[in-house]
Amino acid sequence: MKLYGSFTSPYVRHCRIALMQSGLDWEMVELDIHGNEAPGTPTLRVPFLEDGALKLTDSTPIVKYVREKAGQVFIPDAQDLDRYCLANTLLDSAINLFLLERSGLDLNANAYTRRQQLRIERILAELDSAPLPQVGELDDADYRVAVGVAWGQFRNRFSIDGRDNLQRLLDIADQDPTFADSAPTISA
Ligand SMILES: N[C@@H](CCC(=O)N[C@@H](CS)C(=O)NCC(=O)O)C(=O)O
Incomplete structure (x- = not known):
């Protein structure tokens, strides 16, 4: 495929x-x-x-x-799926703001883009309160949160200073060979 x-x-x-x-x-x-x-x-x-x-x-x-x-499972639990969806909403807002800023828009001059910035901070706070997986036991909600937070760091789109669980999640994910091998390296 x-x-x-x-x-x-x-x-x-x-x-x-x-x-x-x-x-x-x-x-x-x-x-x-x-x-x-x-x-x-x-x-x-x-x-x-x-x-x-x-x-x-x-x-x-x-x-x-x-x-x-592949005979594996994709997020059977509703609460876990909700965390996955929160990470998607975070990413959708952060990527939209990234592309709008690149196209010349002043993000602070617009009520809707300011709302998206607030949404990002609120979701980061919520995700930071979730339980952490063990090393080697990430499920697809964990992966979605980890790729989202890692992208935000890679593009400097938001800070996770003081969000110790999210920082720890990235440390746990970095010990996963597929997460480490898929890290973005090109600054395009
Ligand atoms: N809901 C989609 C979102 C995909 C998405 O936003 N992709 C971005 C790249 S990270 C994109 O192609 N953006 C181009 C654009 O919005 O024009 C998914 O989960 O696949």
Whole structure:
């Protein structure tokens, strides 16, 4: 199967982690989402996945599909799924602000972008209060929070100073070979 994406995207990173852990046959096709060529997905976003006739356009169904195809589970617990969704909401706001700022918008001059900044801080506080996994026992909610927080540090989009649990989660995740091997290295 083919995963289309960039090496800096946290959503793509989570898909890569699931694929690396799956033992399945897959390849990554690197895409520049900011280039002139429209990617082959209606969302105009990455990741997307092709497996024969199947096309998936969002990281959540991609991770679920890969896990289940490999005989693994994808977040059966509602509260854990909620934490996964909080990390997605954090990332959606942080990435939108990143792209809007890059396009020249003053984030402090707009009520809606200020609300998104507040949302990021509130979600970080909530995620910081969650229990931590053991080393080597991360589930997909843990991975989603970890790739999101790591992306925020990589792009300098938010601080986790004083958020000791989130810092500890990154330390635990860094001891996971697939998390470490999928870290973004390109400053694009
Ligand atoms: N809900 C989507 C979000 C994907 C997403 O926001 N991808 C970003 C890259 S990290 C993107 O392609 N952004 C381009 C744009 O918004 O134009 C998912 O989980 O896959």
